[in-house]
Amino acid sequence: MDANLAKPFTSIVGESNIKNSQAQLLAYxxxxxxxxxxxxDMVLSPKSTEEIRDIVKICSKERxxxxxxxxxxxxxxxxxPTQGGIVLLFNNMNKILELDEENLTITVQPGVIxxxxxxxxxxxNLFYPPDPSSMKISTIGGNVSENSGGLRGLKxxxxxxxxxxxxxxxxxGEVLKLGGKLAKDVAGYDLLxxxxxxxxxxxxITEITxxxxxxxxxxxxxxxxxxxxEDAARTVSxxxxxxxxxxxxxxxxxxxxxxxxxxxxxxxxRDAEAMLLMEQDGNAEQVERDIxxxxxxxxxxxxxxxxMASSDEEAEVLKTGRRAALSALARKRPTTILEDATVPRSExxxxxxxxxxxxxxxxxxxxxxxxxxxxxxxxxxxxxxRDKEEMERVxxxxxxxxxxxIELGGTITGEHGVGEMKAPYLEWKLGESxxxxxxxxKNSIDPLNIMNPGKLFAKETKMRLVIxxx
Amino acid sequence: MDANLAKPFTSIVGESNIKNSQAQLLAYxxxxxxxxxxxxDMVLSPKSTEEIRDIVKICSKERxxxxxxxxxxxxxxxxxPTQGGIVLLFNNMNKILELDEENLTITVQPGVIxxxxxxxxxxxNLFYPPDPSSMKISTIGGNVSENSGGLRGLKxxxxxxxxxxxxxxxxxGEVLKLGGKLAKDVAGYDLLxxxxxxxxxxxxITEITxxxxxxxxxxxxxxxxxxxxEDAARTVSxxxxxxxxxxxxxxxxxxxxxxxxxxxxxxxxRDAEAMLLMEQDGNAEQVERDIxxxxxxxxxxxxxxxxMASSDEEAEVLKTGRRAALSALARKRPTTILEDATVPRSExxxxxxxxxxxxxxxxxxxxxxxxxxxxxxxxxxxxxxRDKEEMERVxxxxxxxxxxxIELGGTITGEHGVGEMKAPYLEWKLGESxxxxxxxxKNSIDPLNIMNPGKLFAKETKMRLVIxxx
Numbered sequence: 001m002d003a004n005l006a007k008p009f010t011s012i013v014g015e016s017n018i019k020n021s022q023a024q025l026l027a028y029x030x031x032x033x034x035x036x037x038x039x040x041d042m043v044l045s046p047k048s049t050e051e052i053r054d055i056v057k058i059c060s061k062e063r064x065x066x067x068x069x070x071x072x073x074x075x076x077x078x079x080x081p082t083q084g085g086i087v088l089l090f091n092n093m094n095k096i097l098e099l100d101e102e103n104l105t106i107t108v109q110p111g112v113i114x115x116x117x118x119x120x121x122x123x124x125n126l127f128y129p130p131d132p133s134s135m136k137i138s139t140i141g142g143n144v145s146e147n148s149g150g151l152r153g154l155k156x157x158x159x160x161x162x163x164x165x166x167x168x169x170x171x172x173g174e175v176l177k178l179g180g181k182l183a184k185d186v187a188g189y190d191l192l193x194x195x196x197x198x199x200x201x202x203x204x205i206t207e208i209t210x211x212x213x214x215x216x217x218x219x220x221x222x223x224x225x226x227x228x229x230e231d232a233a234r235t236v237s238x239x240x241x242x243x244x245x246x247x248x249x250x251x252x253x254x255x256x257x258x259x260x261x262x263x264x265x266x267x268x269x270r271d272a273e274a275m276l277l278m279e280q281d282g283n284a285e286q287v288e289r290d291i292x293x294x295x296x297x298x299x300x301x302x303x304x305x306x307x308m309a310s311s312d313e314e315a316e317v318l319k320t321g322r323r324a325a326l327s328a329l330a331r332k333r334p335t336t337i338l339e340d341a342t343v344p345r346s347e348x349x350x351x352x353x354x355x356x357x358x359x360x361x362x363x364x365x366x367x368x369x370x371x372x373x374x375x376x377x378x379x380x381x382x383x384x385x386r387d388k389e390e391m392e393r394v395x396x397x398x399x400x401x402x403x404x405x406i407e408l409g410g411t412i413t414g415e416h417g418v419g420e421m422k423a424p425y426l427e428w429k430l431g432e433s434x435x436x437x438x439x440x441x442k443n444s445i446d447p448l449n450i451m452n453p454g455k456l457f458a459k460e461t462k463m464r465l466v467i468x469x470x
Numbered sequence: 471m472d473a474n475l476a477k478p479f480t481s482i483v484g485e486s487n488i489k490n491s492q493a494q495l496l497a498y499x500x501x502x503x504x505x506x507x508x509x510x511d512m513v514l515s516p517k518s519t520e521e522i523r524d525i526v527k528i529c530s531k532e533r534x535x536x537x538x539x540x541x542x543x544x545x546x547x548x549x550x551p552t553q554g555g556i557v558l559l560f561n562n563m564n565k566i567l568e569l570d571e572e573n574l575t576i577t578v579q580p581g582v583i584x585x586x587x588x589x590x591x592x593x594x595n596l597f598y599p600p601d602p603s604s605m606k607i608s609t610i611g612g613n614v615s616e617n618s619g620g621l622r623g624l625k626x627x628x629x630x631x632x633x634x635x636x637x638x639x640x641x642x643g644e645v646l647k648l649g650g651k652l653a654k655d656v657a658g659y660d661l662l663x664x665x666x667x668x669x670x671x672x673x674x675i676t677e678i679t680x681x682x683x684x685x686x687x688x689x690x691x692x693x694x695x696x697x698x699x700e701d702a703a704r705t706v707s708x709x710x711x712x713x714x715x716x717x718x719x720x721x722x723x724x725x726x727x728x729x730x731x732x733x734x735x736x737x738x739x740r741d742a743e744a745m746l747l748m749e750q751d752g753n754a755e756q757v758e759r760d761i762x763x764x765x766x767x768x769x770x771x772x773x774x775x776x777x778m779a780s781s782d783e784e785a786e787v788l789k790t791g792r793r794a795a796l797s798a799l800a801r802k803r804p805t806t807i808l809e810d811a812t813v814p815r816s817e818x819x820x821x822x823x824x825x826x827x828x829x830x831x832x833x834x835x836x837x838x839x840x841x842x843x844x845x846x847x848x849x850x851x852x853x854x855x856r857d858k859e860e861m862e863r864v865x866x867x868x869x870x871x872x873x874x875x876i877e878l879g880g881t882i883t884g885e886h887g888v889g890e891m892k893a894p895y896l897e898w899k900l901g902e903s904x905x906x907x908x909x910x911x912k913n914s915i916d917p918l919n920i921m922n923p924g925k926l927f928a929k930e931t932k933m934r935l936v937i938x939x940x
Contacts, residue, residue, distance in 0.1 A: 160660065170907070186884065188926060189668055189908050194660060213715065241571065344652060375653060410650065
């Protein structure tokens with residue numbers, strides 16, 4: 001990037017909102033993804049839609065890549081500036097602009113931390129359900145760009161189900177306002193949904209209006225341990241067959257249970273093959289009925305032990321294990337790769353079993369936890385990026401996991417996004433005509449390819465694997 | 471269209487599935503929209519995705535327009551073949567293919583009648599919430615293409631919230647499978663949402679997988695009459711402020727109440743300025759609490775009378791009036807134009823008042839009913855298409871209604887679609903850059919413009935009106 005360009009960018013954002021020392025560029029050269037790193041040319045912190053518009057106009061003229069970045073928690077290298085250019089931060093655009101209690105909406109800037117937004121609306125007895133595990137540090141702008149999921153997805157859906165309006169700066173520098181505080185709007189193509197989850201490749205989101213719902217009054221938590229994956233999977237199916245849609249239905253396999261127990265020493269049964277954490281929210285009577293029914297179902301399907309929390313404090317204790325899963329696993333080896341292969345709910349036990357077999361086959365360490373209710377699993381690979389030979393086996397194992405997920409009617413990513421890491425696998429899910437359609441759309445909106453280039457679209461698609469025999 | 475082309479099309483669909491007599495072409499020359507009519511060149515009833523693929527390949531080569539048509543209930547001329555070509559029917563593709571009770575999905579062909587689908591899943595204690603008023607005759611394919619709404623939109627959302635997977639024949643004849651039986655999937659752009667509501671302009675939908683939810687156990691209905699629009703609007707706001715999201719919250723104005731009473735003679739209070747029909751569903755205790763609270767709120771906000779149904783039969787009686795609204799109005803004049811200007815919930819009373827003023831200003835007859843909870847109003851204009859002078863005033867009045875809706879943060883169509891009728895007004899909502907973006911997408915997917923040409927994109931945008939003084 002032409003060094004003379006620092007000047008016009010500085011005049012837009014001001015001296016204090018530009019970072020370009022080597023140390024600063026290094027700090028924004030990676031996100032939460034292992035094995036991806038590249039320095040940007042400049043890091044800018046604009047203060048308004050207008051400043052972003054002016055930045056984009058220069059980038060369009062000079063063909064400079066722009067990478068929007070929230071808190072950098074991305075797990076698919078979606079925010080690594082692999083082709084250099086400008087990293088755009090939203091630390092100066094982190095205000096809650098309006099809570100509209102009559103239309104049940106909140107309007108915010110992209111830099112608001114998701115947990116802060118959640119806490120803010122709950123004080124008003126309102127509820128923003130999407131709860132990605134990173135919500136304590138992730139930004140709502142990042143959540144919208146990635147269409148983030150979370151633990152409550154089964155009952156309440158994901159981020160896209162709550163986005164009502166967006167202000168977007170298009171690659172040509174035009175500012176577009178999409179949607180409104182409307183429950184229904186069919187005026188033209190659903191551009192709003194196209195932008196949500198587009199991972200910064202179609203435009204820069206500068207203002208967000210989200211739908212809220214009333215805060216559920218009551219909540220109950222239970223837990224069940226099983227001697228076999230199949231018993232746990234049957235419990236999940238039976239809960240749904242009983243027409244109960246719990247707010248969360250979380251799963252940990254034996255490897256994860258063991259790692260958590262090593263880490264926390266809270267008395268988890270190390271011999272259990274599977275654990276289900278069950279929660280329901282809503283009005284008190286229904287919550288009580290549902291949690292009782294779920295515990296009874298678990299017992300009927302062969303749970304070796306069950307616990308029902310009798311207070312919020314006890315519920316917190318039960319949840320501690322699941323919450324600590326990633327940290328507990330991450331301390332075991334230098335590198336943690338958290339995946340999110342997702343399958344139809346009916347295929348969970350097949351998928352978990354396949355993951356175990358694949359880990360054995362490639363002699364790598366993979367344990368699985370995740371959201372059982374919505375089939376969104378997190379196979380977590382513990383490895384060491386410095387060991388090239390092992391990393392090759394890891395990559396083969398993960399490719400085979402994606403392959404099996406798709407064979408089972410699933411997808412390569414349920415909530416983390418494609419980024420650059422999974423781009424070579426996207427064609428497995430969408431087919432060549434799906435990729436062509438995406439490329440046509442990308443090219444029609446961002447013909448100069450300045451918006452987060454290298455993401456979603458791979459230079460080369462990985463060869464398809466021979467069909468798995470599991 | 472070249473007469474020789476009947477032969478290859480006949481060889482695809484078979485002799486009995488092609489219609490091209492003048493009487494048959496006349497039958498498919500219009501839909502439910504007043505004042506739009508044009509004959510197609512041919513009407514085809516394919517039996518499979520493969521047949522549709524073969525039809526599209528010929529159409530692409532010969533640049534023949536294709537208009538997908540369900541039951542022709544479109545209210546925005548979306549299914550009128552205004553540029554000739556082929557009307558595609560789905561009467562041979564009307565099967566329910568699979569109910570998956572474990573993943574809570576149903577897979578159907580596009581020609582299934584929405585009510586049949588709804589009845590089918592309810593027998594299994596499952597629920598498909600979208601309920602457009604036309605559901606007794608409309609097809610699910612039409613609903614998906616239009617992203618249809620309905621009375622339960624406030625609580626349960628609209629069609630797009632339930633579409634999990636689609637098979638689509640693209641304009642180039644490629645067959646694309648999008649989505650899956652997944653609660654979470656972020657693999658690439660949300661092409662599924664782009665297709666839903668695209669009004670047949672991007673591809674032909676040939677198979678649909680929909681999400682289902684458990685059927686609510688209990689349901690209660692109440693009704694309230696008011697002396698002023700503002701009292702009714704305050705009731706709606708207060709219900710939401712009490713954190714109640716009712717399943718339906720329907721509204722009729724004085725004109726509609728009078729028309730229904732003329733028609734049905736069921737003893738509605740002709741002097742009431744507004745009526746609210748309130749329904750809640752869910753578990754029995756919560757439903758009972760909510761309906762009691764809603765009635766109490768209505769009384770507090772000045773309702774002149776309220777009724778709570780004590781049985782399902784009584785509830786049916788209360789609903790009769792609202793259900794008969796359109797029929798009651800339609801019998802008054804030769805032509806009925808049903809609009810669906812939609813505003814944020816907080817702006818309902820302003821919008822209804824503005825509609826009344828606009829009707830007076832242009833000396834036309836417009837009454838309003840609709841979905842108060844989600845701001846989706848149905849101003850209904852009673853007129854006579856043969857009276858050109860009156861029709862000109864009607865068009866001016868409707869244009870001003872769209873204008874006010876947008877000024878109030880609303881949209882020109884909440885659930886009916888843009889079609890050809892509202893295309894000239896779309897730019898008012900999306901702006902020039904929004905239209906440009908839509909055009910870029912359309913052109914990238916359907917460069918030959920064979921998919922329902924003339925819809926969504928107008929040759930000319932209507933001039934903006936001077937701002938309304940209401």
